[in-house]
Amino acid sequence: MAAVISDRPIRIGIVDENDVFRCILHTSLDLLPNLKVIAEAKNGVEAIAMVEGVHPDVVLMDIDMPVMDGIEATRIINSKFSDTKVIILTLNSDQTASDTALQAGACQFLNKYCGQEKLFQSIKECSPAPLRVVGNPPH
Numbered sequence: 001m002a003a004v005i006s007d008r009p010i011r012i013g014i015v016d017e018n019d020v021f022r023c024i025l026h027t028s029l030d031l032l033p034n035l036k037v038i039a040e041a042k043n044g045v046e047a048i049a050m051v052e053g054v055h056p057d058v059v060l061m062d063i064d065m066p067v068m069d070g071i072e073a074t075r076i077i078n079s080k081f082s083d084t085k086v087i088i089l090t091l092n093s094d095q096t097a098s099d100t101a102l103q104a105g106a107c108q109f110l111n112k113y114c115g116q117e118k119l120f121q122s123i124k125e126c127s128p129a130p131l132r133v134v135g136n137p138p139h
Contacts, residue, residue, distance in 0.1 A: 009036040010127045013056035015047040015073070016089075017065045021112075025060065025089075032120050044068025044076075051081050057127045060119075061106070063090045063097060071097075071104050078105025085126040089119070 012035055016022050019042075026037045039054045041047040043065040051059060059077065063070040074086045085107040090097070098109040107126035110119065 009034045010058060010123060011054075011056045012037045012123070013039045013041065013047070013050050013054070013059040013084075015041045015044070015050070015059060015065070015070065016062040017042050018062075028116060032116070035120075035123065042066075044070060044073030047073045048076055048080075051077050051084050055081070056084055058107075058123050059084060059086045060089045060123075061086050063088060063092050063101065071100055074101060074106050075104040083128055085128065087122055087126055089114075 012029055014022050014025055014029075014037060016025070022040050022042075026040065029035050029037050038056055039050045041050045045068045047059060047061060047068075047070075050056070061070040061074055070088060070090070074088065077084055077086055086105065088098075088101040088106045088109045089112055090110075091112050093111050101109050108122045110122055114122075
């Protein structure tokens with residue numbers, strides 16, 4: 001079993017219009033060591049307000065949402081809140097969407113079916129919070 005050592009947990013924000021998906025993702029992330037979901041939002045406008053209010057280290061952002069999509073929200077978050085990193089987590093696997101998201105400032109672009117280990121690794125890679133893993137990451 002891996003030992004994860006940090007001064008504080010990586011603070012996560014989840015942005016997705018689907019209430020059930022947000023709940024499942026929140027519950028799954030709570031099972032991982034050294035992560036703490038601190039806020040959720042349903043669209044890009046709420047995502048920007050969330051980042052402004054609670055300053056998560058990493059935001060897991062869907063693309064296709066009402067009011068404001070995840071690409072535009074990522075662009076704004078990247079320009080106004082450089083300490084918060086965005087990982088696009090979407091069902092959209094189109095290369096153009098990936099390129100556009102990365103150009104908007106997303107740290108990574110993942111499919112929602114990427115699996116817990118890949119998601120955990122991506123969060124660690126993108127997080128500005130200090131995190132040191134000793135041993136193997138959780139599966």
